[in-house]
Amino acid sequence: MSVTEQPPAEGSRDTDAAQEALHDRIAADSLTTRRDYLRIVATVSGGLAVGGVAVASGILHRHGDGDGTPEPKKIADRILPGESLAFRYPGDEDRAIAVRMADGTLAGYSAVCTHLACAVLWRKERGSEGELYCPCHEGIFDARTGEVTAGPPPRGLPKVLLIEQLDGSVWAIGTARSGESLQEGLCRQQGDALRLCRGGAGAEGERSERT
Numbered sequence: 001m002s003v004t005e006q007p008p009a010e011g012s013r014d015t016d017a018a019q020e021a022l023h024d025r026i027a028a029d030s031l032t033t034r035r036d037y038l039r040i041v042a043t044v045s046g047g048l049a050v051g052g053v054a055v056a057s058g059i060l061h062r063h064g065d066g067d068g069t070p071e072p073k074k075i076a077d078r079i080l081p082g083e084s085l086a087f088r089y090p091g092d093e094d095r096a097i098a099v100r101m102a103d104g105t106l107a108g109y110s111a112v113c114t115h116l117a118c119a120v121l122w123r124k125e126r127g128s129e130g131e132l133y134c135p136c137h138e139g140i141f142d143a144r145t146g147e148v149t150a151g152p153p154p155r156g157l158p159k160v161l162l163i164e165q166l167d168g169s170v171w172a173i174g175t176a177r178s179g180e181s182l183q184e185g186l187c188r189q190q191g192d193a194l195r196l197c198r199g200g201a202g203a204e205g206e207r208s209e210r211t
């Protein structure tokens with residue numbers, strides 16, 4: 001053995017062993033941290049995916065899902081042409097939007113995007129009638145019908161039936177699901193209590209839901 005290959009002294013062996021133990025521990029900790037991080041990422045993205053699928057497949061509550069008859073609710077004293085109004089209907093958690101187009105037509109919709117449930121906004125400067133716009137993934141809905149005109153939403157917006165009283169006040173009186181006409185939605189909720197529903201409009205609505 002040469003001079004440069006002296007066996008390590010006792011104290012030096014202890015130091016090496018301690019350093020090795022420390023490295024092992026750091027490696028184990030960082031492995032645990034990495035594993036935890038990956039688990040968190042997987043849980044969060046799994047949650048988002050499940051949420052998206054739940055919305056897309058209709059598991060989560062949406063407008064018009066309730067079986068009961070919504071109570072009429074006054075939402076504004078007046079809505080002028082070009083104006084929009086955010087309100088809640090039929091429940092306190094149900095975001096909705098009313099728009100008055102330039103020609104005076106009043107329309108009401110759920111303000112919950114049918115893609116991943118972001119809030120839908122009114123862009124009145126778009127086109128001659130404006131449009132309902134979801135900023136999350138550029139979803140666009142026709143202001144007059146609520147149907148999808150662009151982007152990923154899988155179906156049109158559920159509707160809120162609005163009526164205007166002689167004094168100009170605006171009331172929400174019912175809802176219709178995506179693909180249902182306002183009359184079909186109203187008759188599904190009111191049954192034969194309304195004359196316009198006697199003769200099968202509600203039944204027609206039920207048939208169109210099943211198809």
Ligand code: FES
Pocket residue numbers: 113114115116117118134135136137138139151152153
């Ligand atoms: Fe509205 Fe995606 S959530 S377009």
